[in-house]
Amino acid sequence: MKRPLTETFLDEPHIATLTTLRPDGSPHSAPVRFTWDGDAKLARVMTVASSRKVRNLTANPSGRVALCQVAGFRWITLEGTASVSADPRRVAEGVRRYTNRYQSPPPNPPGRVVVEIAVDHLTTLNI
Numbered sequence: 001m002k003r004p005l006t007e008t009f010l011d012e013p014h015i016a017t018l019t020t021l022r023p024d025g026s027p028h029s030a031p032v033r034f035t036w037d038g039d040a041k042l043a044r045v046m047t048v049a050s051s052r053k054v055r056n057l058t059a060n061p062s063g064r065v066a067l068c069q070v071a072g073f074r075w076i077t078l079e080g081t082a083s084v085s086a087d088p089r090r091v092a093e094g095v096r097r098y099t100n101r102y103q104s105p106p107p108n109p110p111g112r113v114v115v116e117i118a119v120d121h122l123t124t125l126n127i
Helices: 005-011 052-059 088-102
Strands: 016-021 027-032 035-037 042-048 064-071 074-085 112-125
Touching: 005 035, 005 064, 005 074, 005 112, 016 052, 027 052, 035 088, 042 052, 042 088, 052 074, 052 112, 088 112
Parallel strands: none
Antiparallel strands: 016 027, 016 064, 035 042, 042 112, 064 074, 074 112
């Protein structure tokens, strides 16, 4: 069975922009590498607990985020709610998927966590 084009595009090893909201409501956007689990509708971003994006999510745990991957004139934006986890099993799953997608493991700084985005809406162009 042929995979949907959105899934194929999300397999490509591009960088995306993750947008979270600061405590004052202003947007914060940062370039990130991420992975996509289409079965679970879950995007994962490896980062550290002290990062601005994690501090934003901690300040507003039920807040929405947007993750936008662009390649030329093609793009997809994944939107949903995000949670932060330091659970070793969840971090290990994030590392496994990252390594598979980008063909090398992510950095392993102290305080590494995984941001998990439960995607409930997506928008695309030319996909």
